[in-house]
Amino acid sequence: MSDSFPLAHAAHRIAAGEVSATQLLEVALQRVTASEARVHAFTILSIDAARAAAAACDTGPVRGPLHGVPIAVKDVFDTADLPTAYGSPIWQGHRPRADASAVALARAAGAVILGKTVTTEFASYTPGPTTNPHDIARTPGGSSSGSAAAVAAGMVTAAFGTQTAGSIIRPAAYCGVVGYKPSFGVISRAGMKPLAESFDTAGTLACTVADAALLAGVAAGRHDLAAPVAADAWPTIGLFRSDWWDEAEPAQRAAIEAVAEGLRSDGARVVDLAAPAIPWVNALHSEAMAWEAARAFAWERAAQPHALSPKLAEILTRGAAMTPARLEVVWSGLARARAKLSALFERCDIVLTPPAPGQAPLGLDGTGSPTFNRIWSLLGGPCLTLPCGRSPDGMPLGAQLVALPGRDASLLGMASRVEKIVSAMYVPCAAA
Amino acid sequence: MSDSFPLAHAAHRIAAGEVSATQLLEVALQRVTASEARVHAFTILSIDAARAAAAACDTGPVRGPLHGVPIAVKDVFDTADLPTAYGSPIWQGHRPRADASAVALARAAGAVILGKTVTTEFASYTPGPTTNPHDIARTPGGSSSGSAAAVAAGMVTAAFGTQTAGSIIRPAAYCGVVGYKPSFGVISRAGMKPLAESFDTAGTLACTVADAALLAGVAAGRHDLAAPVAADAWPTIGLFRSDWWDEAEPAQRAAIEAVAEGLRSDGARVVDLAAPAIPWVNALHSEAMAWEAARAFAWERAAQPHALSPKLAEILTRGAAMTPARLEVVWSGLARARAKLSALFERCDIVLTPPAPGQAPLGLDGTGSPTFNRIWSLLGGPCLTLPCGRSPDGMPLGAQLVALPGRDASLLGMASRVEKIVSAMYVPCAAA
Incomplete structure (x- = not known):
């Protein structure tokens, strides 16, 4: 489906009568039938409602830039017509009255919601049943596990995810798809379950x-982001190996160096950025998350403490116990780190860096490490990962591009151009 | 009730067995019986559940610093045991599964929830039925209308509110009570309906x-804020007349000058701050709110557009239509204004300024003007208003104190000292 019907083209073709929304949905459902039993990407499929929505698109006026195309929604976004459990037994059977903002805006633009995708527990660390479509013995990454796997398996062309540490970029890289975390605040969080x-x-x-940008642009009400134009001229690229380069697998390091070389060959100026020497920042970011999560889940802690996973319960207990003095240390340390990360962009426009330590790890009891993600979630700028190669085990590897907060349009334009360059090494999107 | 049972003392006295939570609740309910028919502060009273919670406090162990004291909750915070309608017919009869973070933390500390208080529509501009307990022909202010009125009428000693433009500080000033808007982010917004x-x-x-600080400190899990100590030494006070001084009523201007004089007499250094010449900032703040609100209420706009008030519908339509170019102008203008406001604190530690243009206006069809509030909601620092005098019509007037983001503890300590100074001019809290 992915190759024949990218999102924007699909909407155009449906609007032009070349294909019907119903046909497109049935293709998606065939992919679901073929893959879902192995991949477990969905918490619930909304087949009847999706068929009704597709039929309405086929008979009604063109609703918008997503007219008739099926998408999937991570189960931390509220949906008025589908249960929303945030990956926790505490919320099993919960049926919100309203759609989250992103879902409502996607629907208003014509999107057909195929179902809700598996999230880790409250978008934190404890995984659900989803497997990696490229190798079901491996994690798809998390917390946007089901959205990454559903796209990788070709069940939908695009899906919503969320990131607090590394929950979009890492699963996208592990599953060989594009992941786009916009600047902080670009998409409204109304109706999204808070974590931190x-x-x-x-x-x-x-x-x-293009598809990642289109869905995000629609969900943000930002038409300037919805249709990025591949940059004409290269901005200066900063190759950023970070304080954790040694923790990256050799194949991941080689893949990033290869992308840098590919960009140089195409005429880009690529500068080496020194690591900012902030190895302590990941631990502080984790502490700040624990502090905020302890408050975000105050009701769950009080009402159903035993229905939290032991790992999350421990994190929340630790967060709740933080002293004002420790908070001061944590937030002032994070402010210092943010300043150092901002300063990287004095030498470049876009940073090129690993999206993860390497390929998706074996096993489904974890979702991999956010080591290469926390700093960018802290900085708050746009991040995008795109597939750029394969590991020796044949698993996808990604390359992450990052810009300063607010520079989403230029990041997307640049990423469109990078995508063309690396297409030779491109891992086909559909894996299953 | 207010004079005999301030919040902290009440919890101590209940814990010490000097008074029971049940007795305290019955006093509150008598005040409700005496006043609610005129004041209309509550959307719903939770009498049976409150009596059960008070009885549990009287027979069980001491739960925390709010043990057994009744509070009220603005109806934009979710409550698991009470309907939550956000001031809109669209959400009539909605019963959340969970408590908002602030509510859960207050309950865990022993608070007894007496009921939900009236908010304007989605905490924006269209008022509910609440009157000002000092003169029921006048607005209580908004959007935290019911919380301000319930405290002013002595029905509860403290209540939760929210502020996006001026929704805590202005109604508190109009009703002659203390209002405290902590720094942005101090209290978790999980379970609070987003506006902007x-x-x-x-x-x-x-x-x-002390009571405003105690409830906020508990709700934030910040014990350093829960029990402010009156500052030993005066910090430098900046008397800030703003770009809108001429719009303030003469009595309000005189009240602020009188507080400044009172502080000087007590040995404080009070410096005059020049207005920053940003008269355009209020309009930009209003535009930014409209932009964010259009996204926050995307579902309401799509699902039940005719159940929005005409005023809010118009604001959301305007917000949704903003172009990327206009957004850039708005957010960059706000960033410039924020920098100018921060720079005020190079000459002082605490700003003294009006909380509102003056007394509560006549009529219940509006909630007064946030002219003196928007800049501080933009800055994101702590704001506190306390009663400091009366207008010629006998209505309360307040004085607002403001600090830089994160300086909540020092603002509260300073406010405790100011409270002692202005107690001679103090409007007794209970009005009805």
């Missing part, structure tokens, strides 16, 4: 940069 | 600075 308010960001996973 | 995410802030209204 200072960092929670809604975004998209898709087969292409 | 970049500015929405939870806070408290109470009879005294």
Whole structure:
């Protein structure tokens, strides 16, 4: 589906009568039938409602830039017509009255909601049943596990995700799809279950940069982001190996170096950025998340403490116990780190860096490490990962591009151009 | 009730067995019986559940610093045991599954929830039925209308409110109570209906600075804020007349000058601050709110557009239509204004300024003007208003104190000292 029907083209073709929304949905449902039993991307499929919505698109006026195209929604976004459980037994059977902002805006633009996708527990660390479509013995990453896997398996062309530490970029990289975390605040969080308010960001996973941008742009009401134009001229690229380069697998390091070389060959200026020497920042970011999460889940802690996973319960207990003095240390440390990260952009426009330590790890009891993600969730600027190669085990590897907060349009334009360059090494989107 | 049972003392006295939670609740219910038919502060009273909670406090262990004391909750915070309608017919009869973070933390500390208080429509501009207890022909202010009125009428000693433009500080001033808007982010917004995410802030209204601080400190999990100590030494006070001084009523201007003089007499250094010449900032703040609100209420706009008030519908339509170019102008203008406001604090530690243009206006069809509030909601620092005098019509007037973001503890300590100074001019809290 992905190759024949990218999101924007699909909407155009439906609007032009070349294909019907119903046909497109049935293709998606065939992919679901073929893959879902192995991949477990969905918490619930909304087949009847999706068929009704597609039929309405086929008989009614063109609703908008997503007219008739099926998408999937991570189960931390409220949906008025589908249960929303945030990955927790505490919320099993919960049926919100309203759609989250992103969902309402996507529907208003014509999107057909195929179902809700698996999230880790409250978008934190404890995984659900989803497997990686490229190798079901491996994690798809998290917390946007189901959205990454559904796109990778070709069940939908694009899906909503959220990121607080690394929950869009890492699963996208592990599953060989494009992940886009917009600047903090670009997509409204109304109707999204909070985890850590200072960092929670809604975004998209898709087969292409254009599709990730289109869905995010619609959800943000930002038409300037919805249709990025591949940059004419290269901005200065900063190759950023970070304080954790040694923790990256050799194949991941080689893939990033290869992308840098590919960009140089195309005429880009690529500068080496020194690591900012802030190895302590990931631990502080984790503490700040624990502090905010302890407050965000105050009701769950009080009402149903035993229905929290032991890991999350421990994190929340630790967060709740933080002293004012420790908070001061944490937030002032994070402010210092943010200043150092901002300063990287004095030497470049766009940073090129790993999206994850490497390929998706074996096993489904974890979702991999956000080591290469926390700093960018802290900075609050746009991040985008796109597939750029394969590991020796044949698993996808990604390349992450990052810009300063607010520079989403230029990041997307640049990413569209990078996508063309790396297409030779491109991992086909559909894996299953 | 307010004079005999300030919040902190009440919890101590209940814990010490000097008074029971049940007795305290019955006093509150007598005040409700005496006043609610005129004041209309509550959307719903939770009498049976409150009696059960008070009885549990009287027979069980001491739960925390709010043990057994009745409070009220603005109806934009979710409550698991009470309907939550956000001031809109669209949400009539809605019963959330969970408590908002602030509510859950207050309950865990022993608070007894007496009921939900009237908010304007979605905490924006269209008022509910609440009157000002000092003169029922006048607005109580908004959007935290019911919380301000319930405290002013002595029905509860403290209540939760929220502010996006001026929704805590202005109604507190109009009703002659203390209003405290903490720094942005101090109290978690989980379970609070969003209006404009970049500015929405939870806070408290109470009879005294100590009570406002206690409830906010508990709701934030910040014990350093819960028990402010009156500052030993005066910080430098900046008397800030703003770009809108001429719009303030003569009695309000005189009240602020009198507080400044009172502080000088007590040995404080009070410096005059020049207005920053940003008269355009209020309009930009209003535009930014409209932009964010259009996204926050995307579902309401799509699902039940005719159940929005005409005024809110118009604002949301305007917000939704903003172009990327206009957004750039708005957000960059706000960033410039924020820098100018921050620079005021190079000459002082605390700003003294009006909380409102003057006394509560006549009529219940509006909630007064946020002219003196928007800049501080933009700055994101703590604001506190306390009663400091009366207008010629006998209505309360307040004085607002403001600090830089994060300086909540020092603002509260300073406010406790100011409260002592102005007690001679103090309007007794209970009005009805």
